[in-house]
Amino acid sequence: MYALRRLVAAGALGAGALGCAVALLATSGWLISRASQQPPVLELAVAVTAVRAFGLGRGVLRYAERLVGHDATFRVLASLRSRVYARLERLGPAGLPAFRRGDLLARFVSDVDQIQDRYLRVRLPIAVAVVVGGLSVLGAGLLLPAAGAALAVALLVAGVVVPWLTVRTAARAERETVTDRAAMTAGVVELLQGAPELIAHGSAHGRLVALDALDRRLARAAARSAVAAGVGAGLTALATGGAVLAALAAGATAVDAGRLDPVLLAVVVLLPLAAFEAVTGLPAAAQSLVRVRESTARLNEVFAAEPPVAAGTGTPGSPFPLVLSGVSARWPGASRPALSDVDLRVEPGRRIAVVGASGAGKSTLAAVLVRFLDPSAGSFTLAGLPVDKLDPDAVRRLIGWCAQDAHLFDTSIRDNLRVARPAADEPELWAALAAARIDGWVRSLPDGLDTPVGERGAQVSGGQRQRLALARVVLAGFPVVVLDEPTANLDPVTADALARDLLAATEGRATVLITHRLAGCEQADEVVVLDAGRVVQRGTHEALLAVDGPYRNWWDRERRTDAWLSATGAPERVGD
Numbered sequence: 092m093y094a095l096r097r098l099v100a101a102g103a104l105g106a107g108a109l110g111c112a113v114a115l116l117a118t119s120g121w122l123i124s125r126a127s128q129q130p131p132v133l134e135l136a137v138a139v140t141a142v143r144a145f146g147l148g149r150g151v152l153r154y155a156e157r158l159v160g161h162d163a164t165f166r167v168l169a170s171l172r173s174r175v176y177a178r179l180e181r182l183g184p185a186g187l188p189a190f191r192r193g194d195l196l197a198r199f200v201s202d203v204d205q206i207q208d209r210y211l212r213v214r215l216p217i218a219v220a221v222v223v224g225g226l227s228v229l230g231a232g233l234l235l236p237a238a239g240a241a242l243a244v245a246l247l248v249a250g251v252v253v254p255w256l257t258v259r260t261a262a263r264a265e266r267e268t269v270t271d272r273a274a275m276t277a278g279v280v281e282l283l284q285g286a287p288e289l290i291a292h293g294s295a296h297g298r299l300v301a302l303d304a305l306d307r308r309l310a311r312a313a314a315r316s317a318v319a320a321g322v323g324a325g326l327t328a329l330a331t332g333g334a335v336l337a338a339l340a341a342g343a344t345a346v347d348a349g350r351l352d353p354v355l356l357a358v359v360v361l362l363p364l365a366a367f368e369a370v371t372g373l374p375a376a377a378q379s380l381v382r383v384r385e386s387t388a389r390l391n392e393v394f395a396a397e398p399p400v401a402a403g404t405g406t407p408g409s410p411f412p413l414v415l416s417g418v419s420a421r422w423p424g425a426s427r428p429a430l431s432d433v434d435l436r437v438e439p440g441r442r443i444a445v446v447g448a449s450g451a452g453k454s455t456l457a458a459v460l461v462r463f464l465d466p467s468a469g470s471f472t473l474a475g476l477p478v479d480k481l482d483p484d485a486v487r488r489l490i491g492w493c494a495q496d497a498h499l500f501d502t503s504i505r506d507n508l509r510v511a512r513p514a515a516d517e518p519e520l521w522a523a524l525a526a527a528r529i530d531g532w533v534r535s536l537p538d539g540l541d542t543p544v545g546e547r548g549a550q551v552s553g554g555q556r557q558r559l560a561l562a563r564v565v566l567a568g569f570p571v572v573v574l575d576e577p578t579a580n581l582d583p584v585t586a587d588a589l590a591r592d593l594l595a596a597t598e599g600r601a602t603v604l605i606t607h608r609l610a611g612c613e614q615a616d617e618v619v620v621l622d623a624g625r626v627v628q629r630g631t632h633e634a635l636l637a638v639d640g641p642y643r644n645w646w647d648r649e650r651r652t653d654a655w656l657s658a659t660g661a662p663e664r665v666g667d
């Protein structure tokens with residue numbers, strides 16, 4: 092509402108600025124003509140003052156219009172960007188694969204930016220053109236009806252017919268520009284992210300050639316748009332000339348016939364010149380409108396995408412007991428569920444290990460627990476409340492998640508830890524690092540907590556990255572912690588050391604440790620074995636080892652592999 096009021100004010104200021112320009116030219120015309128008759132100077136004084144006032148008013152009002160119009164537009168953009176971000180947050184991560192990463196970036200940045208044209212280049216110029224054009228026609232018509240009619244026709248041609256023609260010619264090019272630009276961003280982001288693999292496989296050249304072709308198509312579309320804009324500008328200039336000539340002819344005839352004071356002839360002729368300033372921007376406005384529509388449609392696709400989790404408003408005080416009962420879950424677009432009929436009960440301090448081969452559904456279970464994905468069947472309750480009635484963010488404040496490939500931000504260790512708790516003080520940071528058993532390493536660094544970790548943690552090892560992520564989870568103090576394969580991609584020695592420390596660090600909290608390595612499961616209160624999305628075994632480590640089944644077979648195999656690895660002296664080998 093506030094922004095709307097400001098936009099209306101900007102429109103009024105713009106109309107005032109242009110009105111001053113029209114009045115300036117008309118008054119100057121009258122002044123020059125009248126002065127040539129050498130009347131007493133006093134008779135010209137009012138016109139001289141008016142010329143000064145209109146000259147100053149034009150500049151001041153134009154400045155105010157830009158200020159108010161941009162302020163209102165940027166407020167609209169800021170709120171739109173927040174809404175897009177909030178929507179993306181609700182879609183992520185399960186709903187985001189429907190869009191390419193770079194394409195999302197283009198929607199979030201360029202498409203939102205494009206919307207500013209809707210106000211600054213489309214709505215405001217049209218409103219100003221209607222007001223100032225209308226008043227100019229009225230003024231010219233009052234002086235000489237024929238000149239008013241000629242001006243009206245010429246303004247309609249320049250303000251309606253020419254923009255329509257421009258859009259007809261350039262609409263395809265404008266639409267292509269928006270979609271190709273988004274494709275370009277997506278391609279460049281993908282190229283940069285996958286650069287090491289592409290270069291190693293010698294495939295970078297092909298990608299570059301494809302991007303080059305896209306770039307040339309973009310340049311061709313831009314050229315077609317520019318041609319249409321140029322033709323539009325030319326036609327507008329032609330209409331201006333036509334209006335001036337028509338006003339001159341009608342004015343001269345009227346002066347001859349004694350129907351028009353000769354002094355006013357200059358006003359009648361000069362008025363169209365100034366009035367056309369109101370419509371010169373309209374062909375460009377029409378072109379912008381096509382781009383704005385295309386960007387609006389792309390943003391609407393984001394708003395229309397179905398969020399993968401239901402959002403209620405409830406905020407539970409405690410997650411306990413956390414109960415999954417007969418839960419199945421299916422990823423968007425997948426033909427079959429990744430999780431079927433799973434039961435789980437998490438009580439305070441209870442530690443559960445979920446194990447299974449690759450693709451068994453372990454990460455899907457983690458996604459359900461942290462509400463990235465809703466169950467397609469069964470029930471999931473926290474303290475007896477169904478989660479779909481709860482605010483997903485409130486649930487995530489109770490259930491923490493440490494991902495398989497934890498993300499570290501390109502900043503210092505301190506700032507990475509404070510993502511979990513911005514107000515954490517120094518002793519709390521060190522306590523979290525000590526719990527994750529990485530305090531010694533951080534102390535040994537010359538810059539300690541201020542050491543940068545690099546983009547995506549590129550300047551630290553995989554094990555150090557996982558430990559820093561663990562420290563972050565510890566610092567956040569979640570009552571329930573889901574550790575999703577924190578030892579994946581680590582060699583067995585590092586993985587086992589981390590697995591032991593993980594459960595020690597989260598002592599006292601309810602912990603769900605998802606892992607494909609069984610070392611460390613001895614410390615769990617319950618081990619759940621998943622296979623093809625179903626629970627095939629559950630019990631304590633000792634109870635499961637005591638029976639012939641997948642868990643014992645797996646345990647034996649893992650011990651044999653570890654023995655072979657240490658016998659062959661290959662402790663650095665990446666875990667299975």
Ligand SMILES: Nc1ncnc2c1ncn2[C@@H]1O[C@H](COP(=O)(O)OP(=O)(O)OP(=O)(O)O)[C@@H](O)[C@H]1O
Nearest residue numbers: 422425429447448449450451452453454455456607
């Ligand atoms: N984001 C996703 N979108 C669509 N399908 C997915 C997604 N994540 C997992 N799946 C599918 O769900 C099934 C279970 O995968 P999940 O990642 O849960 O297994 P996992 O046991 O964690 O495997 P891994 O140990 O390899 O991580 C697989 O068939 C997989 O293709």
